Amino acid sequence: MSGGGGSRHRVISLVLAGLLAACATPQATAKRDAPDANGVWRSRGYGWLLTVTPGGLRLHHETAAGCYPDPSSSEELQELFGFQEPGPSADVRDFLSAPGETRYRFDRLAALPADCDTHRAWSARELFDVFRATFAEHYASFPQRDPDWLARLDAQRSRVTQDMDARALFTLFADALRSLNDAHVELLADTLTYEAHPTGTFAVLEQAAVVTSRPVREVQREWMRAYRDGILQTVLRGEGHHVANQRVLWGFAAPRVAYLNVLTMGGFVPEAEGQTPTLARELAALEPVLDEALTAFAGAEALILDVSNNRGGHDAVARAIAERFTDQPRRAYTKWATGAKDVPPQVFTLQPTRRPSFHGPVYVVTSDVTVSAGEVLVLALRALPNVVQVGTATRGAFSDMLVKPLPNGWTVHLSNEHYTDMTGQDFEARGLPPQRPLAVFDGKDLWHAHARAIRALADSLVPPEAKPTP
Known part of the structure; x- marks a missing residue:
């Protein structure tokens, strides 16, 4: 659920921080309770030791530098490991x-x-070693992002003393992480946070904040309001719908040209204090909205699916949206985890739905802001023959965020999975390139460029017979 510019939920809990990416078709073999699962299990990849007892679940994190418990409750762990499928032998199981x-x-x-x-108590050097081992064993993107990263980190170990100040150790870790420039890498400590430096559109917004001496978040909020107002007033001409906790906008952008904008792959249910809505509740809130929009789109000649400002969320939500645009089962993409020895890549297949859908030409609009599960949606849609990607390349951060609490209470998030299309291409770090380029966020006029670009795209898609007579 999450990347750069606030694309993933800032949740420390293992269960709620983006590891719930889903897959193809429900399998009838999955069981919530299996008495013979009691015992201790070691994951392939991910660095987990899972203890199953009649009283619940416990989790430990295992690295070459040490083993330590996860703070998640049994109830939280049930959200991630509550179902089981048999593996290739009695002592192998899928959770x-x-x-x-x-x-x-x-x-x-x-x-x-x-x-x-x-x-x-863990000394500063021991924490350094756990941090180093966590990335060495699980980080998936060194070749694309920084092949020499581990060597440079090793060179910093001599600076770490046994009683090194916590802030100094945090700074050392954060400085090391900067060269990865990965939207899914974060480090969280009591009052300190590291996340990837803004690039592209977000960098332009940050510069605008510097020039006007305003807080970055204030400028980002202003830009987001302009983005939404541009859709509602310029693109949809005051006749659009802004629904699903203000995460979905839809209407007609031109005669017989439908428009659907999804801002996040979640967040459709208002978040109660201290409680994040489950995936099931998110889908239950989204599906009726898609039903209404796609029913209204009956007879449209083309549909613009705009995820140019999509900040990510649940992969399962991305697939649920993609399935509204396929008329037959289609293999969409695969994923696998770093270090998951002898585990075949998991294939994700889109299944046609009986709910309202659209099988005509679809133009999915992307930008460098499109990230995480937003990119997974685009990756899946690119497997469909009726879809064309329009805009600029996506951010290039696909993996779920693997959440690793460190023994001192800090938490590190990292990318440990590989996503590829069905030809085997991996777009991590470079993003999904458009098939039809379009300058969605022109830095010369970031507040109005998007609406103008979508307006021009919509007008170009109007069928000749629907155009007004001169």
Whole structure:
């Protein structure tokens, strides 16, 4: 659920921080409770040790530099590992959050390693080693982002003393992470946060804040209001709909040219204090909105699906949207985790839906702001023959955020998965390139460029017979 510019929910909990990317078709073999699953299981990839008992679940994180417990409750862990599927042998099992979601393969262990529950203080050097091991064992994108990253980090170890100040250690970690420029890499500590530096459109907004001596968030909010107003007033000419907790805008951008804009792959349900809506509730809120819009679009000659400002969310939401545009089952993309030995890539297939849908020409609009599950939607749509990607390249941050609490209470987020299209291409770090270029966010007039670009695109798609007579 999340990337740069606030694209993922800022949630520390393992369960709610973006590891619920889902998959193809529900499988009837999945079971919530399986008594023979009691015991200790080691994941392939991800660095998890899962203990299953009649009383609930416990999780530990295992690296070459040490093992330590995860703070998540059994109830939270059930959200991620509550269903099971048999593996290729009795001592291999797949745990998943729900039928059809991402499968995590585990091997049975005789017992939890002895040091995993040892309560002790971790020195700065030990924390450095855990941090280093976490990235060495799980980070997926060194070749694309910084091939020499581990070597440069190793060169910093001599600066770490046993009693190094926490702020100084955080600064060392954050400085190391900057060269990755990965929207899914973050470091969170009490009052300190590292996230990727703004690039592209977000960098322009940051510069605008500097020039006008205003807070960056204030400028971003102003720009977002201009973006939405441009859609409602310029693109939809005051006759649009702004619904689903203000995450979806739809209407007609031109005669017989439908327009649908989805701002996030979640957030359709207002978040109650301290509670993040479940994926099931998010889908339950979104599906009727899509039903209404696509029913209204009956008879349209073309549809613009605008995710140029989509900040990510649930992969399952992305697939639910993509399935409204396919008329037959289509293999869309694959994913697999770094270090998941002998685990075949998981194939994600789009299934046609019986709900209202659109099988005519679809023009999906993207930009460098489109990130994470927003990119997964585009990746899936590109497998459909009726879809053309328009705009500029996406951000290039596909992986779920693997959330790793460090032993001192800090939390690091990193990208550990590979996403590829069905030809085997991986677009991490470079983004999905458009098939039809369009300057969506022109830096010369960032407040109005999007509406003008969409207006021009919509006018170009009006069928000749629907154009007014001169």
